[in-house]
Amino acid sequence: MYKVFIVDDEPFIIEGLYDVVDWAKYGMEIVGHAENGRQALERMSVVPVDILVTDISMPVMTGLELIEEARKLNAELKVIVLSGFDDFAYLKEGLRLGIENYLLKPINLRELEETLVSTTDKMNKSRQEMRLDEYDIHILRSNILYRWITDRIEPKELEERAALLGLDLNQPYVMVAIVRAEFAPIESSLYQLAEQESGVLYFRDHDGDHVVIFMMKDPDTDKARAIRLLQQVRGQCFEDELSISLGSVESLGGRYTDSYLHAKEAQEYYLVLEQPSYVDYVDVQAKKGEASLSYSIDWPEYAKGIAARDKEVLFQLIDSDFDRLRHMPGMTPTILKSIAVEMVIRLKLELNDIQYTAAPDFLKNTVSDIMESVSIDALITAVKDGVGGLVDSLNHDVKSPVIQQILHHIQQHFHEDLSLKALGADYHIHPVYLGHLFHKETGESFTEYINRYRIDRAKDLLRHTPMKVQDIAKSVGYWETGYFYKQFKKFVGLSPRDFRGML
Structure with missing residues (x-):
């Protein structure tokens, strides 16, 4: 009041x-x-x-x-x-x-x-105008930080934007952390962290990952502080699953963008390193060395195969490499499993340049199958099954990561009040741009897609339940029965009652 x-x-x-x-x-x-x-x-x-x-x-x-x-x-x-x-x-x-x-x-x-x-x-x-201004500033901050950490902004523009938005990027070192979580309030926790702690910046990238940037004066002291702060955030998430990865500490005058790439890469080793608190890129480097540096694997050829979405080429490489490796002196099942895990992790990392969120369970399921395999043939089959599923996923779904997340959100929340403005705020994309991107990827406007999806759900309820039409309308997101009738007839050609009468 x-x-x-x-x-x-x-x-x-x-x-x-x-x-x-x-x-x-x-x-x-x-x-x-x-x-x-x-x-x-x-x-x-x-x-x-x-x-x-x-x-x-x-x-x-x-x-x-x-x-x-x-x-x-x-x-x-x-x-x-x-x-x-x-x-x-x-x-x-x-x-x-x-x-x-x-x-x-x-x-x-x-x-x-x-x-x-x-x-x-x-x-x-x-107050409304102030909120809109804050929203626009928030979008701009996220955009500038993403362009900076991926080296896609000119120094002069960065200097101007940083001064305008109050972004302090002047410390000599930088470390990026990636946080992945299903815990909805994690975003507010990370915003609060960035507001309360000096040298901490936060945004969500185009893959939907939470990105926390730590500007550092003393790498050793400030890295320990960063870990402590992230652990505090973990504590706020109670028992919810949360994966935290740390990139390398880089000099701001050097290859500082590597820290972001390394934090992304470290996320993919979360299942392998068995380190519940966080994964550090330092440990990832050691793991990569253990897994396969002693064995000759032509990784660029695998990268070409995944980029071309060519299952046959990838299968030939897998068969050839494992046939050679299994006959090497001193080779053991444990080492072969380590090499197989490294292989699927590298293939998953190649998706950064293709489609990062394709086959989201590829890594977890394939690693699990590899570790449970009881023979070399079973191990090879596990790798090929996982890679084949990954290629199929890429071939059948080429939507952008953001649109995939939006579609998943619609499937889970179609009965709620959905809008481009609200989703744009959630995913840090301007609603006008999100609308254009949605239409480009799906071939339909956002409103048309929502209505079609809701009507499809309503048809299922009319077929399989005795629910009243007005109750069905509310259950799929229509609070005005008249509008529901109008949309149903538009997409089905019949009224809901006539549709049910034909069943």
Whole structure:
């Protein structure tokens, strides 16, 4: 509620205003009152006030003096003047100070209530514009940080944008951490972390990953601090699954973008390293060395195969390499499993340049099958099954990562109120751009896709349940039955009742 403070040297006026106006009706509450300007100013310095209702002629400090001083406490303060003086000089000075209205005593209740309505409307609009501004700034910050950490912004533009947005990128070292989680409030936890801790920046990238950037002065001390802060965030997520990976610490004057790439890569080793708190790229390098540096694998050929989505070529490479490796001196099943795990991890990493979220369970399922294999043939089959499924997924679904996440969100929440604006805020993409991208990837507008999906769900309910039509409409996201009928007939060619009657 908006907070109101009343000032008048006549107590019966104050008492009357308390009683005669239904303040809650206008979204307001009285938080205090005073009988002179000086007393009012002292109280307003400790009590937040949105609207000041004040007399003009008062002892100690006049109403006009109070307005001028109170605006120093709150520049956005709204003021309504009550006065027994029909004096143009007072009115002129009040207008200069930006008052909402100048009401003469005895107070006309209707005129006062109309003033309260217009004042709240103005404040509501101002707050909405402020939120939109904050949203736009948030989108801009995310865009600038992503372009910076992927080296896609010119130095001059970066300098200008960083100064405008208050981004401190001036420390000598940088380390990126990637956080993946199903825990919805994780985003607010990371925003809070960035706001409260110096040298910490946060955004979500195009893959939907949470990216936390730590600007560092002393790599050893500040890395330990970063780990501690991320562990605190983990503690806020209770028992929810959370995977944290740390990139390399890089010099800002060197290959600082590698830290982001290394944090991405380290995420893929989460299942392998059996390190529940976090995965450090330092450990990943050691694991890669253990797995296959001693054995000759032509990784670029695998990269070409995955880029071409050529299952046959990849199968030939797998058969050839494992046939050679299995006959090498000193080879053991454990080493072969390590090489197989390294292989599927590298293939998953190749998706960075193709489609990062394709076959989201490829790594977890394939690694599990590899570790459970009881023979070399079973191991090879596990690798080929996983790679084959990955290629099939790429060939059948070439949508962008963001659109895939949006489609998944629709499937889970189609019965809720969905909009491009809300989804754009969730995924940090401007709603206009998101609308264009959605249409490009699906061939339908966002609204058309939502309606078609909801009508398909409604058809299933009409076929398989005895639910009433109006209940079905609400269960799939239509609160107006008339609009549901209109959309159903548009997509099906029949009314819901006629459709059910044909079954």
